[in-house]
Structures are given as structure tokens and as C-alpha cells.
Amino acid sequence: MATVTKKFRDDFEIWAGHRIAIGQWTQAEIADFKAMLRTDLEPGPDRLRVGVKVILATGVEVLAAIDDHEERYRLWADFFAAEAEAIRHAVGENR
Template sequence: MATVTVTKQFKEDFDLWAANALECGEFTKEDMSEFKEMLRNDFKPGSDQLREGYKAITAAGVTVPAAIDNYEDRIKVWSSFFAAAANNLRNVRKLNLKVAA
């Protein structure tokens, strides 16, 4: 099975999110290890095993399968999630610095 490589930006965003999740107690070290393993599996080519059998509702109210069978699209979804989370954390840190000044 081929190894999937993520971008440097993905790694930076993920690492910031993960450090915060551990620091805030949202995840234990064991939880984070399990989460990383789940991501590795989700990033593998092939059908979507994580979302298989689940449904999602679109903005128009239509129920559709939640599975994302293209692994590159799954990576894009996770990349967007971690980018948004990391940007929120960066913004909060900037605000905290301004308030402290």
C-alpha cells in the first residue's frame, strides 16, 4: 500500500490543532494516537470505510450518502478542517497578545 504524503501546511495546521487539543484536554495522548491512525487509514486510496453507511443532508435538504470514495477528496476535506481550526487558534493567540499588551 502506498504511503500518502501530506503538505507542509497540512502538517503545520494539524500539529497546531493537535497540540491545542492535547493541552486543553480534548484528547489524551492515547486518543491522539488513535485519531492519527484513523487519519492514516482515511487517507489510503480506496472506498471510504469511515463514512460508509452514513448519510448527510445538503443545504437544499436532500439526503445523500456521506461517503467520499476519492481519497484525495477526503484529504482535501481534512485539510480544510485543520486549516480552519489552526487559523482560529492563530487568531485567538493574536487577540490574546493584543489584550495582554
């Protein structure tokens, strides 16, 4: 099972709590997403994006899989950190 840092967990919890609070996600959807995230953060090749292709702005088609689990972790950590910061900022502005 993948382990995460306290910051990752805290940022995720802020993001998830906000999504539930605004009615965008349900508690069950967050639980399903968390299970998917655990799978995505496990060491080894990317099991979620196998065979998925994306088209870059240049029109070039590339595989979407990210086989380096540390890179997947970094991308998720960056996403949740940015989201949590935006939520903290928005909440701070509304006080």
C-alpha cells in the same frame, strides 16, 4: 500509506497540540485519531463512512461516503488550516 504536505502536518500539529493543551483530547486520543486519519487519506474508496447516510437541510438522504481520496484530503486540509488559523489568531489576541 498516505503522505501529507508540510502545511497539512503543521496545521494538524497546531490543532492537536491545542486540543491537548485545553484538555479536550488526550495524547492517546490524538494518536488514535491520527491512525484513523491515515486510513481516511489512503487512496481508494471511503472505508470509514461506508453505509453512513446524512440528511440534507432539504430533507434528502444521501450517502456520506467520499470515494475520491483527493477530495477527502482537501476537506481535511481545509479543516485543519481553518482550525490552525483560528488558534493562531486567538493566541495572538491573548498576548
